[in-house]
Amino acid sequence: MSGQAIIDSLEFARTAQELQGKVPIAEMPRLHDCVLDTGGAVDFTLTGGRDGRNRRGLHLEVNGVLHLRCERCLGLLDFPVSILSDLLLLESAADFDREAELDEPADTIDADPQLDVGGLIEDEILLSLPISPRHAEGECEYTAEALAAVRDTAFAALAGLKK
Numbered sequence: 677m678s679g680q681a682i683i684d685s686l687e688f689a690r691t692a693q694e695l696q697g698k699v700p701i702a703e704m705p706r707l708h709d710c711v712l713d714t715g716g717a718v719d720f721t722l723t724g725g726r727d728g729r730n731r732r733g734l735h736l737e738v739n740g741v742l743h744l745r746c747e748r749c750l751g752l753l754d755f756p757v758s759i760l761s762d763l764l765l766l767e768s769a770a771d772f773d774r775e776a777e778l779d780e781p782a783d784t785i786d787a788d789p790q791l792d793v794g795g796l797i798e799d800e801i802l803l804s805l806p807i808s809p810r811h812a813e814g815e816c817e818y819t820a821e822a823l824a825a826v827r828d829t830a831f832a833a834l835a836g837l838k839k
């Protein structure tokens with residue numbers, strides 16, 4: 677089962693369905709600007725059900741590792757993805773307004789008869805990414821390749837100044 681599944685979200689929740697699968701990073705183009713390479717994949721489990729107030733929602737778990745680029749050394753930074761999301765399905769704008777007024781509003785998505793599961797997973801991963809990915813202090817490794825990249829960037833900046 678790949679992430680290219682399309683589900684009717686309300687029906688999926690009503691009938692408490694479960695979907696498991698794997699989505700290759702290569703199939704999530706919106707992540708490509710953020711990663712060093714598009715290797716790897718994430719595993720997911722999507723479960724439909726109802727919350728404590730009998731409202732329909734989706735529970736999403738995503739686990740995997742993304743290959744980010746460390747901003748300091750430009751080297752590979754393995755970033756573990758571990759997402760647990762409960763998403764309330766909104767059927768109308770009134771639903772949204774009601775939820776927004778609560779002290780602790782639930783995370784929500786619009787109910788969609790053709791929800792793209794891969795797209796949803798991609799959204800959730802994008803939300804979980806660090807703004808400025810870096811290795812922990814002292815854990816950077818300056819490879820020859822990274823140093824060359826830093827040098828090229830510096831030369832390019834210099835060349836730009838000279839123009």
Ligand SMILES: [Zn+2]
Pocket residue numbers: 746747748749750751810811815816817
């Ligand atoms: Zn680093």
